[in-house]
Amino acid sequence: MNITKVLRQNNTNDPHLLGRGDIKKLLAQYSLPAIIGMVITSLYHIVDSIFIGHGIGASALSGMAVTFPIMNILAAFSTLIGVGGATLTSIRLGEKDEENARSILGHVALVNTVNGTLLGVVTLFFLEPVLKLFGASETLLPYASDFLSVYMIGIPVGFVFIGLNNIMRVTGYPKKAMLSSFLTVAVNVLLAPIFIFVLGWGMKGTALATVLSQLAGLVWVLMHFFNKNSLIRFEIKGFKLSGKTVVNMMAIGVSPFLMNLTSSLVVSIINFGLMKHGGDLAIGAYGIINRILFLFGMIVIGLTMGMQPIVGYNYGAKQIDRSFKALRYTIIVSVLIMTFGFLFSQLFPTLIMRMFTSDRELLDISVRGLRITTVLFPVIAVQMVISNFFQSVGKAKIAVFLSLTRQLIFLIPFLLLLPRYFGLDGVFMSMPAADLIAFFVTILTFTYQYKGMRVRK
Numbered sequence: 001m002n003i004t005k006v007l008r009q010n011n012t013n014d015p016h017l018l019g020r021g022d023i024k025k026l027l028a029q030y031s032l033p034a035i036i037g038m039v040i041t042s043l044y045h046i047v048d049s050i051f052i053g054h055g056i057g058a059s060a061l062s063g064m065a066v067t068f069p070i071m072n073i074l075a076a077f078s079t080l081i082g083v084g085g086a087t088l089t090s091i092r093l094g095e096k097d098e099e100n101a102r103s104i105l106g107h108v109a110l111v112n113t114v115n116g117t118l119l120g121v122v123t124l125f126f127l128e129p130v131l132k133l134f135g136a137s138e139t140l141l142p143y144a145s146d147f148l149s150v151y152m153i154g155i156p157v158g159f160v161f162i163g164l165n166n167i168m169r170v171t172g173y174p175k176k177a178m179l180s181s182f183l184t185v186a187v188n189v190l191l192a193p194i195f196i197f198v199l200g201w202g203m204k205g206t207a208l209a210t211v212l213s214q215l216a217g218l219v220w221v222l223m224h225f226f227n228k229n230s231l232i233r234f235e236i237k238g239f240k241l242s243g244k245t246v247v248n249m250m251a252i253g254v255s256p257f258l259m260n261l262t263s264s265l266v267v268s269i270i271n272f273g274l275m276k277h278g279g280d281l282a283i284g285a286y287g288i289i290n291r292i293l294f295l296f297g298m299i300v301i302g303l304t305m306g307m308q309p310i311v312g313y314n315y316g317a318k319q320i321d322r323s324f325k326a327l328r329y330t331i332i333v334s335v336l337i338m339t340f341g342f343l344f345s346q347l348f349p350t351l352i353m354r355m356f357t358s359d360r361e362l363l364d365i366s367v368r369g370l371r372i373t374t375v376l377f378p379v380i381a382v383q384m385v386i387s388n389f390f391q392s393v394g395k396a397k398i399a400v401f402l403s404l405t406r407q408l409i410f411l412i413p414f415l416l417l418l419p420r421y422f423g424l425d426g427v428f429m430s431m432p433a434a435d436l437i438a439f440f441v442t443i444l445t446f447t448y449q450y451k452g453m454r455v456r457k
Helices: 003-009 015-019 023-055 058-066 068-094 098-125 127-133 141-170 174-198 202-225 243-278 280-316 320-347 349-353 360-373 377-392 396-409 411-422 424-454
Strands: none
Touching: 015 068, 015 280, 023 058, 023 141, 023 174, 023 202, 023 280, 023 320, 058 068, 058 141, 058 202, 058 280, 068 098, 068 141, 068 243, 068 280, 068 377, 098 127, 098 141, 098 243, 127 141, 141 174, 141 202, 141 280, 174 202, 243 280, 243 377, 243 396, 243 411, 243 424, 280 320, 280 360, 280 377, 320 349, 320 360, 320 377, 349 360, 360 424, 377 396, 377 424, 396 411, 396 424, 411 424
16 A cells, blocks of 8 residues: 555644644653553552552562562563564654565564563573572462462563554554553453452453463554554565564664663662562552652653654654754653652652552561652753763663663662661661762763754754
8 A cells, every 4th residue: 555645644643743833732642642651551550559468468468579680680681672672663653664664564573472481481480590590489479489480471462562662552552552551451451350350360360360461452453453454564575584673673772672671680689689678568668659759750651752753753753853852852851750759758758659559568668668769850850851861862872771780780789889878767767879870971971962962963
């Protein structure tokens, strides 16, 4: 089908509007659905934790928290192709190369299916030793094992869903991408309480609800990409893998890949520190805190997801001023959101934590930890947005470097040092300390790169 004809028939979904539309309106158009989708995803995890905390118990929350490093590793491999493919699609559309943009779709689906299957099989085979490696005590092991033994079976479904949903969003269908996220949450919220409270399936029920919800989302996304009227759709030749395309996707996706991979390492170190200075309940407390951090972090990520196609398209079209304008607006809104998160967490921490647990000791640890970890929230926003900006223009090495400063280079030394002097508080304090230094490094890096990028005009 003729590309121009499709665009005329569906002008509201014309990705080329990214090069000429009002930046504020475009950012709202692409970000709001992504933000809603990210908030829905965050609520999905929050509701899961509430069900687990009140339906299974405090130890189950801690068991769930032990799985976080493994989940981050899985997310790393998913985003390596998913985010890389979406960004590359935006750039190709900006270059008016619709044929190659379409071929990326099949690559993402096929590679993520293979990656998900291999990772699922390997993890299931070594499940118990892997969980012990990441800090599961004898008390927490049954809860973590029950969850992952079911969840890993559905990993290929989750991988493909996330990858294709990203491409749907950047090719002119942000609302559809949002609705797919809403569908997954709706299915999960419907099934999880039935599996936990009614059928008594515990952590296995939680995992099964998650897998089935992702399957529902995948069906929704596949219906879109098998529609012959979709600008970017499945074609047989798209499943003939091109080594160059795969390498290009991985080169761009390496930033979020390393971000998630290092996050796994960091969460493991955090868990060991929490176990040493606070025991199983401290791990559970961080699991709850992480849900709140995740909520506000996902809102910023939603903004950067909306920024990504605008920046990527205009960078490809050599309209760099429009890319910088999108960056500026994204930073302003992100800082405002994270400032609200800071105030909310500092003023109402007990109210927040009571949603998850009634255990007094767990509540006390969670409240104190939340106040410490959110003390520099606005700073995190700037660092996250600028890092994603470099990813959006294909400068993967810089994006990787900035990601590593916050999650690895500065955080790990603080995690090893501060607990020696401040105990459990030191584990929590290491996070904002690393954020502050990473912020200054990010500003210096952007200042240095700014002039060189403007030459592209």
